[in-house]
Amino acid sequence: MNKITTAIFSLFLVLAGFGLCMAGDQDVKGGKDHPLLSRMPGFRISAYKENEFDSHTFVGQDKKNVRVEGHKYYIDYRLIKGAPQPGELKIRRNIQDALKKIGGKVVFDDDRGGISTIVVQKADKETWVQVKSQDFLYILTIIERETMKQEVVADAAAMGNDINSTGHVSVYGIYFDTGKSDIKPESDAAISEIAKLLKNSGSLKLYVVGHTDNVGSIDSNMKLSRDRADAVVRALSGRHGIAAARLKPYGVASLAPVASNDTEDGKAKNRRVELVKQ
Numbered sequence: 001m002n003k004i005t006t007a008i009f010s011l012f013l014v015l016a017g018f019g020l021c022m023a024g025d026q027d028v029k030g031g032k033d034h035p036l037l038s039r040m041p042g043f044r045i046s047a048y049k050e051n052e053f054d055s056h057t058f059v060g061q062d063k064k065n066v067r068v069e070g071h072k073y074y075i076d077y078r079l080i081k082g083a084p085q086p087g088e089l090k091i092r093r094n095i096q097d098a099l100k101k102i103g104g105k106v107v108f109d110d111d112r113g114g115i116s117t118i119v120v121q122k123a124d125k126e127t128w129v130q131v132k133s134q135d136f137l138y139i140l141t142i143i144e145r146e147t148m149k150q151e152v153v154a155d156a157a158a159m160g161n162d163i164n165s166t167g168h169v170s171v172y173g174i175y176f177d178t179g180k181s182d183i184k185p186e187s188d189a190a191i192s193e194i195a196k197l198l199k200n201s202g203s204l205k206l207y208v209v210g211h212t213d214n215v216g217s218i219d220s221n222m223k224l225s226r227d228r229a230d231a232v233v234r235a236l237s238g239r240h241g242i243a244a245a246r247l248k249p250y251g252v253a254s255l256a257p258v259a260s261n262d263t264e265d266g267k268a269k270n271r272r273v274e275l276v277k278q
Contacts, residue, residue: 042083047076181227195240213267226251
């Protein structure tokens with residue numbers, strides 16, 4: 001190898017080494033900060049994933065698990081080589097303080113595990129943020145839970161047609177928090193349409209049947225689905241004046257799925273209230 005070749009080869013090694021060093025300081029391809037949070041100084045994104053609709057189980061108030069669905073972000077930050085370590089607690093407190101300034105509330109914080117859950121409520125969007133931190137890294141799991149837009153709008157006339165032709169109709173647009181049977185306010189439109197259906201057909205009597213996905217035990221989901229059906233009956237009779245004798249609540253848990261429970265979309269279709277003609 002002559003001197004010129006040796007010099008070129010040496011320069012190549014230097015440039016290659018520089019390129020590797022620079023690559024180690026760069027964000028992973030496609031990685032970006034979430035709009036609510038700037039990153040801690042001296043960190044880069046080493047892993048990034050974003051799904052338009054997914055779920056994550058957060059630790060909420062009273063250390064209870066809360067499953068949240070919506071637009072999901074997973075962002076893994078790693079300390080750049082040579083950058084000073086801020087310390088695990090400083091990372092966690094910085095993220096908490098930044099979110100508190102825009103109305104966030106810390107619902108869970110664990111010094112021993114270096115984990116925290118913060119919820120930010122703004123207009124029609126509720127954002128859940130989980131931070132897991134160590135001295136040299138931190139991971140953000142973020143779910144933006146928006147008020148779900150009804151893809152299938154409950155309509156009294158359409159429901160009546162389905163009941164007359166098939167004897168039953170699935171109603172989407174009645175919402176409950178995970179594991180609970182309290183009807184959420186955004187369900188009012190669907191409840192009102194069911195009431196309209198019953199008022200337009202004075203002789204119609206219905207079984208109100210609650211359905212769940214397969215998350216949780218069959219026994220707990222049996223009770224949950226019945227409690228949800230009962231809540232719908234109480235809303236129709238209490239708020240809309242429908243005679244309770246025309247409605248009978250039942251729950252069948254996950255025993256009558258309309259889609260596979262192996263996907264989040266399938267689970268969403270299975271969580272429903274069904275009206276069955278008596």
